Amino acid sequence: MEITIGILGFIIAIIAIIDFKYGFFSKPAEKEKLEEEEEIDPLEAQFKATQKLSEEVQLDIENYILKANAAHKLLFKDMTFSNYLTHMRETHHENLSDSLYERLSNLELTKSNTVFIIKSLEYQFSALLQIKNKMQLLNLLYSRKIALTKNQNLALH
16 A cells, blocks of 8 residues: 555656646747747838838828928929829839738748848838928928918908
8 A cells, every 4th residue: 555655656746747847848839829929020020110101101291292282392302292202102012012021921031131121121211201200390381381371361350
């Protein structure tokens, strides 16, 4: 009887050690799967952020053109608002479309290629931020101009 209790105790101890080992030192399959899904792909994150910002800037320019009747006014030295918007739409379609991202994600990119693409996207993102800031400033100035014009008209009456 003492031998049976000893063997039973030994088996329970082995089971406890195995359970402890698997419980604390290995990740459950569900937890591993969730962590893999939550892992952020830097290329995807930068691509999607740049894509979204490009869409926002296009919308900002389009709204400003409509609000300020600025289609033929110069945004840059040799570029009107409408020409720049057309250019942005074309480059967005060529460089930031969902279909392009799908093709990129299906390629076996080397780490150096991935880093190069991310750097290129960061550069585009930075340029888009500058345009977004310029559009916000133009909107602010236009709003103030309209407010001043309304105040001047009220003062005349």
